[in-house]
Amino acid sequence: MKFATKAIHAGQEPDPTTGAIMTPIYQTSTYVQESPGKHKGYAYARGKNPTRVALEKCIASLENAKHGLCFSSGMGASDAIIKLLRPGDEVIATDDLYGGSYRMFEKVFAPFGISFKYVDMGDAAGIAKHISAKTKMLWVETPTNPLMKVVDIAACAKIAKEKKIVLVVDNTFASPYLQNPLDLGADIVMHSVTKYLAGHSDVVMGATCTNNDSLQEQLAFIANSCGATPGPMDSFLVLRGIKTLHLRMERHCFNGRKVAEFLKSHPKIDKLYWPGFPTHPNHEVAKKQMKDFGGMISFTMKGNDMQEAFRAASSVKVFSLAESLGGVESLIGHPASMTHASIPKAEREKSGVVDSLLRLSVGIEDIDDLIADLKQALG
Ligand SMILES: *Cc1c(COP(=O)(O)O)cnc(C)c1O
Numbered sequence: 001m002k003f004a005t006k007a008i009h010a011g012q013e014p015d016p017t018t019g020a021i022m023t024p025i026y027q028t029s030t031y032v033q034e035s036p037g038k039h040k041g042y043a044y045a046r047g048k049n050p051t052r053v054a055l056e057k058c059i060a061s062l063e064n065a066k067h068g069l070c071f072s073s074g075m076g077a078s079d080a081i082i083k084l085l086r087p088g089d090e091v092i093a094t095d096d097l098y099g100g101s102y103r104m105f106e107k108v109f110a111p112f113g114i115s116f117k118y119v120d121m122g123d124a125a126g127i128a129k130h131i132s133a134k135t136k137m138l139w140v141e142t143p144t145n146p147l148m149k150v151v152d153i154a155a156c157a158k159i160a161k162e163k164k165i166v167l168v169v170d171n172t173f174a175s176p177y178l179q180n181p182l183d184l185g186a187d188i189v190m191h192s193v194t195k196y197l198a199g200h201s202d203v204v205m206g207a208t209c210t211n212n213d214s215l216q217e218q219l220a221f222i223a224n225s226c227g228a229t230p231g232p233m234d235s236f237l238v239l240r241g242i243k244t245l246h247l248r249m250e251r252h253c254f255n256g257r258k259v260a261e262f263l264k265s266h267p268k269i270d271k272l273y274w275p276g277f278p279t280h281p282n283h284e285v286a287k288k289q290m291k292d293f294g295g296m297i298s299f300t301m302k303g304n305d306m307q308e309a310f311r312a313a314s315s316v317k318v319f320s321l322a323e324s325l326g327g328v329e330s331l332i333g334h335p336a337s338m339t340h341a342s343i344p345k346a347e348r349e350k351s352g353v354v355d356s357l358l359r360l361s362v363g364i365e366d367i368d369d370l371i372a373d374l375k376q377a378l379g
Pocket of ligand 1: 073074075076098100101141145170172173191192193194195204205206
């Protein structure tokens, strides 16, 4: 089946008892057993719930994966992935990483003896020299947040295979519509389902996908043991959201391109980060591994003027000033004080997250209204 058909049908069968076309919200914590231990595959809802199972199959199908697992948030999914490791192990991660991932790595897992190294992966060939006997995992985010660097997934997969380490790709920014990391050789794909997959800013959820039976078994064990699994109502909302993923992504990409072109010629804007421009340093890689370039755009103001950035972020009327991304509504954010506030200033600025940087999640409203809004807000 092709993507659009899978988005609507994968994992979903009419309800066997009523024929309901929509997967029911199985709002239950437990399941009746025929005799002790004899049940229909469902014993307790932390481990398994039919609405969640339908969603896991749907997301797995969109990533061309054998297995999918849902978690109560993207961070819940990332937490489970890091718990595959043991004290003494090391992770090499993309340097401009989602702030929450950085915070979890450094504040939660580093004290347990897992170490993290942050490397510019814009040039994938440069990664190998950082790998030591301790390195057990490569953690790649692409496009990166918020600087829209694109990491060559196939090149990373080659290195990971050679060194026998696990390659994890946080595919949140691209969504499975734009990019399928497992097809390029990744071992695990992680999603903040909260963003494009759910798409309507009404649910927090995460997911992992893999083709590796052993990794799936370990992740499912961790999910059930540690308990960060989502409920059936949220699973239903995401199943519903995914039905329009392909249509939403088409419009996100169309609007994203128009907004990027508008910003490019704006006199107040200095640097513009969007992988669709041929001048973007990773444009060729983006073209190779992504279907289109998405609706995430970041930019800085001339003279790194933070006041200008604050004024613009506070003057929007159609865009909303908020954290998060990937919903139908357009958002603007100031990474240095919002999503990336937990990263020390020096560390942050080294990777380019300066004080005048603004990030847009371009939604699917009418493009004329979006451009007019940015025009008035930038002044
Ligand atoms: C939001 C986000 C996460 C965390 O997901 P939550 O659902 O908020 O827990 C991880 N990675 C990226 C790239 C994100 O944007």
